[in-house]
Amino acid sequence: MLRKLSSRALIAPVFALAAALSASALADEASVKKAMEAKLGGKVDSVVRTPYPNLYEVFADGQIVYTDEKQTTIFVGTLIDGKTMKNVTAERLQKLTAIRFSQLPLEQAVKIVRGDGKRVFATFEDPNCGYCKRLAKEVTRLDNVTLYVFLYPILSPDSLEKSNKIWCAADRGKAWTDWMADGKAPAGKGDCDTSAIQKNVDLGHKLGINGTPTIFFTDGERIPGAVPIAKIEQKLAQTAAK
Structure with missing residues (x-):
């Protein structure tokens, strides 16, 4: 006979998986940040994994550059979302350079x-x-x-x-x-x-x-x-x- 699982028992593994994925993403961002600081020779303000495959946004010295997980490629330019045709780089710069x-x-x-x-x-x-x-x-x-x-x-x-x-x-x-x-x-x-x-x-x-x-x-x-x-x-x- 199958044992009936409580809703709490079903939800707990989901939260655990989400937490693990979040921790993994933070670890990846931290390693990319460390590597990019070494390559750029200066402080990197932030690194964020983008929604696009194996692409990281690196914000440093008021500019955005992009790279992959292993930093095999680094490029400076405008990132356009292929579905919405929005200028992702401009939107992110607007947010990252905002002040109080x-x-x-x-x-x-x-x-x-x-x-x-x-x-x-x-x-x-x-x-x-x-x-x-x-x-x-x-x-x-x-x-x-x-x-x-x-x-x-x-x-x-x-x-x-x-x-x-x-x-x-x-x-x-x-x-x-x-x-x-x-x-x-x-x-x-x-x-x-x-x-x-x-x-x-x-x-x-x-x-x-x-x-x-x-x-x-x-x-x-x-x-x-x-x-x-x-x-x-x-x-x-x-x-x-x-």
Whole structure:
């Protein structure tokens, strides 16, 4: 006669199998992480086994690379899901590089308010960055926004000099917009307390900001590069809805 098994007896082996598989996956990820750190010669932030056969996502230095279990192949590029045609790499980077907006030291930024200022975002920008100037012209068309510009002089010594002058201006927002959107060079000596600018550089390095402009929205999402005003408007509407 067959013995009737309790539901607990049936479920227990399933949980045990799931736990074993989970432990195995973690062990594989750990070994891949160790091996990739040796190959890349630096810290790897995370390794995750993807849903795709024998493919691991390796996140390091703000970038994603892919490899197999034995690291016989390492490639950098865009991973597209064959069924949905979604850009998997872009979606994962968006998640992995997100920040907590509330932790940004906004007192270290140039504050620009237009209209009611309810829609908020922040940028890291170099005053000699051509793409930043393009973005600044786009931003002048936005209304009802508060923009926090973190001066991030990483391109040249002159970038630091201009940043100091903008920071020391009586109206920082006007000085920034005059230079970036209209080409009117900032006046003054830049001899006030400019320690905030060095703090911005340190913060940018910590956040893995390697280029300007870099935009952050209040949901933590980061978008590198100058983007069209339509995309900024769309993102601001999404964050406002949340």
